[in-house]
Amino acid sequence: MRALLFLTARWMRSTTSRRSAVVIVLSFAILAAVFVSVSALTLTADQEADKSFGRFQRQTFASVELGDLAPGQFADAATEFAATVPHAHLSLESTAVRPDAFAKTFVQAPLSVLRFVQDPTLRSAFPGRYTVQRGRWPSAPMDVLVSKHLLDGLPDRTRFTVLSGRATFHVVGVVTDAYATRADTIIAGPGTWEAIATARPGHSAAPVDAQIKAYFGSRSSIGEVSRAITTALPSLADDDGTTIIEENYTTRSQVAGEPVATFGSDQLAVSYLPLLLVVLLVSSLVVGLTRGASHENADRLVAMGVDRRRVVLTQVTAALTVAAASMVGGFVAGWLGGLALRAWVLPRVADQRLSPSPAFDPVAMAMGAAALVLIAAGTLWPRRSATSVRPSLASAWFGDVDVALIRRVAVLLLAVAAVQGGSSSDSIAASYLAVTAAIFVAPDLLRLLLWLLPLGTPRTFVARRLMHADVGRQAAAVVVVACCIALPTLVGTQLTSKKASDASFTFSRIPAGQIWVQSDAAIGDVRAVARSVSKVPGLGRPVVIRGTSSPGSDAADGSNAFFSKQQRAGRSSNAIMVVDSADQLRRLLGSQIHGDAETVLTSGGVLDFTRTKGNQRFVVFSGSRQLLTTPELTTLKVRPDRQLRASFGGAVLLSTARELGLPVSEPTRYIYPDVSQRETEDAVQAAVDAGYDSEFVQYAVAPPEPDLPTYAYVFLAALVLGGFAILFAVLRGQAYRLRTYSSRLVAIGLTPRWILSLLEIQAALVVGVGLLAGICAGILGVDVTHGVYATTRIPVLPIVSAAVGVVLSAGVAASLAVRTLTAAEHPEDT
Secondary structure: OHHHHHHHHHHHHHHOOHHHHHHHHHHHHHHHHHHHHHHHOOOOHHHHHHHHHOOOOEEEEEEEEOOOOOOOHHHHHHHHHHHHOOOOEEEEEEOOOOEOOOOOOOOOOOOOOOEEEEOOOHHHHOOOOEEEEEEOOOOOOOEEEEEHHHHOOOOOOOEEEEOOOOEEEEEEEEEEEOOOOOOOEEEEOOOHHHHOOOOOOOOOOOOOEEEEEEEEOOOOOHHHHHHHHHHHOHHHEOOOOOEHHHHHOEEHHHHHOOOOOOOOOOOOOOOOHHHHHHHHHHHHHHHHHHHHHHHHHHHHHHHOOOOHHHHHHHHHHHHHHHHHHHHHHHHHHHHHHHHHHHHHOHHHHOOOOOOOOOOOOHHHHHHHHHHHHHHHHHHOOOOOOOOOOOOOHHHHHHOOOOHHHHHHHHHHHHHHHHHHHHOOOOHHHHHHHHHHHHHHOHHHHHHHHHHHOOOOOHHHHHHHHHHHHOHHHHHHHHHHHHHHHHHHHHHHHHHHHHHHHHHHHHHOOOOOOOEEEEOOOOOOOHHHHHHHHOOOOOOOOOEEEEOOEOOOOOOOOOOEEEEOOOOOOOOHHHOEEEEOOHHHHHHHHHHHOOHHHHHHHHOOOEEEOOOOOOOEOEEEEEOOEEEEEOOOEOEEEOOOOHHHHHHOOEEEEHHHHHHOOOOOOOOOEEEEOOOOHHHHHHHHHHHHHOOOOHHHEEEOOOOOOOOOOHHHHHHHHHHHHHHHHHHHHHHHHHHHHHHHHHHHHHHOOOOHHHHHHHHHHHHHHHHHHHHHHHHHHHHHHHHHHOOOOOOOOOOHHHHHHHHHHHHHHHHHHHHHHHHHHHOOOOOOOO
């Protein structure tokens, strides 16, 4: 037993030699630093609760329309509410107050991009969140603080008008929101909301409403809060006298108990999958460094007569001990490095408040445990042995299985899972499965390239033999390079595509070069606004759009018509466009509509924008009752602009709709195609001059360019740094191997420069194959991701920077390896 422990200790020493130990600890240190740095840039659940609740425990809110509050009523209500419910607080917020400035940062109704807050005690209610950069806190009606992002979009930095001139705000300072530094925020002085004049009936595009939010402590009951709100603000009650506020009751514990993703605030785009792939790669590297020594030590012990099963069980304990020690050391080093990084670097680049205490959540700890299991299983996996040697315990369990065969089977399973997942709603997970499958093919690409190297050239022949002798580590380096290219491509594309898709949905509801005169409520006089806008020179005649719904369709006796194969739940994408003639539709669709479409329309058919199969029929509903089902109509699939598809599910002529008995409404939109920027500005001004809200006139707004968050750059930088460490370890190992053979090569007449060229060839092969595999894997993952978002943005700069970083890392690693090769010969620690 002593001999067994002694040889096991020698195995541990050889396995954790200086070179291997440095690589293992550095790999886990980089992994831990990524966890710490990314968690420092992600809001914790407690921070989300602080953001929503401030210093309070519970929250309720109810809506109030503009004009329902008399001058001074909100202040009186806040006082009365605080007296009724101790330690309580009232705040007024709205997202419907928009400046009249015609700027790219502002969008017409019904979209909301600004946050209006009226609360004189906001700083005490949310301590540490709001900071006045310059100026003063607003103390009078119409005085406002604005965020720097909003201030940069205003033509006049001292004042601006809102809601078509109904109010003029005076800018008294700039405010910073610790949780949203790039937001468009207005913090108004007391009485500002009550002083905004209401629009005349028919001149407002939609009701301008706000939320009265009530914050209170845990000792107050919802009944007391409800009675206090009803007493202070009777206008918040429904027609039957019940209080709206009871339906919107939330607590801090509900928010604080929700899970928060470690990597990325957008759980739909990026979650733990990139980090899990990095854990797998780091574990594979450690296995590559320890596997050979493990089997050599086992063979020695068996040759001495020790039972192989006892050897395997001892090595399991030793491998877990070594891996755990390396992981703990790496995590400690990474933790310290991450803390230093967040103290000196992250505050300068972070676009939000850092987490107060970055920590490893349960999922991160589970990844560390998975790394231990992978290291132990991979190190002790059986290899092919002579028949005279008794089978090991692992061989008895798993049989004589080739690890490469298992990897290839895993590639096949991953590819099948990616194909299946890519055709469903799990396309994000499928993209990572596809990338993992493509990366795992990289070792086979390296072997294929080595097989194709010409044998007639001495350099390539020798380089091929040397790489074949250590193909496992070379393949690991290729996989790391591929990961350093594929992950930035996929992660960056997912984050920017999600932002671009959300921005396009928010900003680009209208196709470029068009003006839509419409209202999202029945209170607006759309026809009168269209008459005012039509007077603008050069605007031309509008295309009149009607809907398949009767007047008062929101009431119980109203009716709506939908395609039978579409959902009936009143979504805007199901709305059917009713036009007077095919010529008007041609003005909107341009070349997207052709002669066949006109024939289908004029013959009583319909155009389908949803691309469903087969002919369509209409189903008319009134409330929940089905009134009418038409026969199947000749249907032609048309793919218009995304903005039109978001608002309409198809098109039909007015004459056809009436013949079918469909409910046809009055004009709901007037669309002016082919307008210029100048004509758009004049149209908005014409509506305002006529006394209407500018929100009636909706136009195309260029969405902001998406940018990667700070935690993504931290992750990508750590990935490239880890790639450098692994490339350095592999190339340095090859340099030691070359130095062993250098005397023999010189003896046959080869120059030192010729020997150095072998290392350059190996580095070029590793980096070249890795880049090829990474590019193919990234393209494959992006292709799968493209099915999720309407817009896919590929951030070229981070991807190119990662590729350049990998190439430079390979160059630096090769240069250091050359120094190892040319240094005085020392005995290698094995």
